[in-house]
Amino acid sequence: MPHTAEDWPIGAALLQFPGSSPEGGSVQDAPASTWAAVLGEVAAEGFDHVDLTDSWLRPGDLSASRREELAHTLKSLELGISAVSVTRRSVIDPDPAVAEDNLAYLLRTVDAAADLGATVVCAGLHRPLTPAQRDALWFWHEPGAADPEGDERTWALAVERLRAVGERAAHHGLRLSLEMYEDTYLGTPESAVRLVRDIGLPDVGLNPDLGNLVRLHRPVRPWEELLRPVLPYVDYWHVKNYHRDFDPATGAYFTVPAPLEGGVIDYRRAVELVLRAGFEGPICTEHYGGDGLGVSARNRDYLRRLLAAKLPPADASRGEGRP
Template sequence: MAYTADDWPITAATLPFPGVDPQGRSVNEADASHWRSVFDEIRAAGFTNVDLFDNWIKPGDLSTQRLDELVRTAKEAGLGLPAISAVRRSVMDAEHGEENLAYTHRTLEAAAAMGARVVSVGLHQALTPEQQKQLWFWTVEGYKSPEGDRDAWNLTVKRLQELGRHAEELGLLISLEMYEDTYIGTADSTVALVKDIGLDNVGINPDVGNLVRLHRPIESWLEIMEKTLPYANYWHVKNYIRDEDVARDHYVAMPTSLELGLINYRKSIEIAIANGYQGMICTEHYGGDGLSVSSTNQQYLREKVLPRTSDYALGKSQVRQG
């Protein structure tokens, strides 16, 4: 049975929450009461599922006992934990690549133990000191994948295949989050990478918001969606107001809700369904009250965009759906 607006699985990102508790302890070391306070906020905002972004908590670094406690705490708050997003832990980090690979394997194990269905990973690395100084970090260029380096490309494929095979053993999907200046940074490169990996449980997280926010020329958001959505298996959604004055080489973007930004999510969902998409959707937002904007985004999707009934024509995806 195809999903409808009422039952389409939508997760809240824990992105708005800091990685330390009020006592300054890592959230991994915090009391379960702190986890519960965050989960209660998310539930009160209208969500029933959470994507555990590891800027907040790192499930792969929790003991078995603490992981069980996390799942139990979420359940008591009325929330499911179907997804983990491992952020800025690139397996191709020049200094920490092997460490990040091991971390991602632990994250997959944690996801399976939690009963999750998908782990989102990327090739973006830690913010540079210069990026950390900015109001919006994306206004300054960060790490770039070595362009034209076939050895680096092949190693990326090899390591992601390794993770994909492990995920398959655990009954999980892996989704590759699009991010500028990496091998998952353009539509064509992202699709080529997924094809080279060649595993149907490894697909694309078409987080096109990461690309339209750049203060420079960008690909057409519509062309990116058309090329990547046939391979999508999870989806971080957010939006930005964008203005361009090409003659003056002037580009500006600022966060806004899904409904008001440059990316037309009504059209994007239409394309997704035509290409068989039945994956979860995670609502994100940077700045201000990110949880409330994410809640507004969920409301917009359910009330205005997602199909009201299940009798719509569903296309065929090129990857496995969750």
């Protein structure tokens, strides 16, 4: 049955929670009670789903027994999984050893996601923050690593490796969603669509994380031009927003995080467009700075209001799907 506005799976990202425990150790090795403390905050904010963001905890690197502990913790808090998100682990990293390790990690994460009952694994081609990005007030103020333009060998390697991950995901009945991110082969709608088409698997689609693009301190296309070409391929969606301004006198750009309803992206229009295209996948609310979880909860409530206004009647068509 199609989702309703009330039961649409909307998960909280865990970007604002560090990968180290309050005691100074790794969250990865911490007792389940440490996991429960963080996930309990998510549940207390009214979420019934969570995006298991691997900057906080890496499900793919948990043993089978520890995955069972995580599953039990989630169940005790009545939290489902909107997706497992892999961050900054490119399968085409310029260092071949790192790229191969990232591929192995991504495959393990798909297996772990299946064990945990997730339906989507989200991954991308963005790489770790540079030293300049780590030192900046907001990391997007500085340029990051970029995929080589016009390098067909590297492109073919991306297709080959992401196809292998997509095949592993399909074996488990999962979807693989590729996150749009600047200066990667997923950095423009045209390149992102080409990549999905070259992979050629029905269970591999796109996560149109428009916030990754509109926050850049350089010229960017209007958000609707970034979204429209990818609409038939959307299978998961990170949503966040930014205030954006430009001073023509100095050439300076200004961007800071904004609540979903307050930034440059008109999510009332964006939700209408993705629904019209047939989108039925989970959604993840993200926010950088301040109380990211609290803002994400506010964004969730806003999304549910939009969904209530925009969803068609139950007997109406939900779209034609991808071409």
